[in-house]
Amino acid sequence: MKLIKTELEGVFIIENFNASDDRGSFTKTYHKEFFSENGLCTDFRESYFSVSKKNVIRGMHFQLPPHDHEKLVYVAKGEVMDVILDLRKESRTYGKAISILLNESNQRSVYIPKGLAHGFKSIQDNTIMIYNVATVYNNISDFGIRYDSFNFNWELKSPIISDRDKALITFEEFKDRNPF
Numbered sequence: 001m002k003l004i005k006t007e008l009e010g011v012f013i014i015e016n017f018n019a020s021d022d023r024g025s026f027t028k029t030y031h032k033e034f035f036s037e038n039g040l041c042t043d044f045r046e047s048y049f050s051v052s053k054k055n056v057i058r059g060m061h062f063q064l065p066p067h068d069h070e071k072l073v074y075v076a077k078g079e080v081m082d083v084i085l086d087l088r089k090e091s092r093t094y095g096k097a098i099s100i101l102l103n104e105s106n107q108r109s110v111y112i113p114k115g116l117a118h119g120f121k122s123i124q125d126n127t128i129m130i131y132n133v134a135t136v137y138n139n140i141s142d143f144g145i146r147y148d149s150f151n152f153n154w155e156l157k158s159p160i161i162s163d164r165d166k167a168l169i170t171f172e173e174f175k176d177r178n179p180f
Contacts, residue, residue: 001034003111006100008086008093010113012040013100016074018107027107029074030132040111041070044132049076052122052129057159059119060085060145060168065179067141069134071112078127079103080120085150085171087180088115095171097152102129115180117145121154144168 004013017028035042052058060083063069073082085097100110103123112118120129147154147161149170 001028001031003038006084007098008084008096008116009091010111011084011098011116012038012111014072014109014111016107016109025107029109029130030072041072041113041134044072044134045069045136046133048131048133050129050131052078052080052127053160054122054125054127055156055158055160056122057119057147057154057156057161058122058129058165059083059147060117060150061119062087062115062117062143063133063135063138064141064143067135067138068114068180070114071118071134072109072132073102073112073118074107074109074130075102075104076128076130077104078122078124080122080127080129081154082110082120083118083147083152083154084110084112085117085119085145085152086115087117087145087174087178089178089180091115095150097150099152119147121156121159145171145174
């Protein structure tokens with residue numbers, strides 16, 4: 001496994017161990033000692049997966065304190081443009097968003113610390129995204145920011161978006177309530 005720094009402090013691309021042969025492939029997405037040696041969270045409490053159609057945008061989601069959490073995401077099948085927005089007021093990259101291409105071929109994961117919003121655009125039908133999070137879901141702390149309310153080009157004219165995500169507040173509206 002190998003860590004690659006991104007523009008956002010604490011956000012890492014992880015090049016996972018992968019082996020392929022005539023049977024198919026095998027990928028290691030988590031190794032406690034590697035995460036611990038690199039100062040990353042090693043205590044993931046829940047794991048989820050979503051299946052998305054092409055042109056779906058999910059996000060931008062996060063949990064508010066005290067249930068905020070680190071997150072480890074990867075694509076088991078398909079392809080996404082993974083998007084992370086820095087909500088940490090004291091960060092030099094506050095308000096900046098980055099995107100990382102994740103797919104079943106590159107076998108990469110993304111590690112996201114507390115204080116960042118996460119979302120993605122599905123590039124292929126039936127894309128399977130896996131999420132590991134360090135806290136148990138709490139519906140009172142569940143929060144998000146509208147995908148189209150910060151400076152980021154999703155490169156999509158007619159996305160498929162849930163009613164929940166359409167109803168999220170804007171980044172500007174969140175600034176007055178920001179606990180990060």
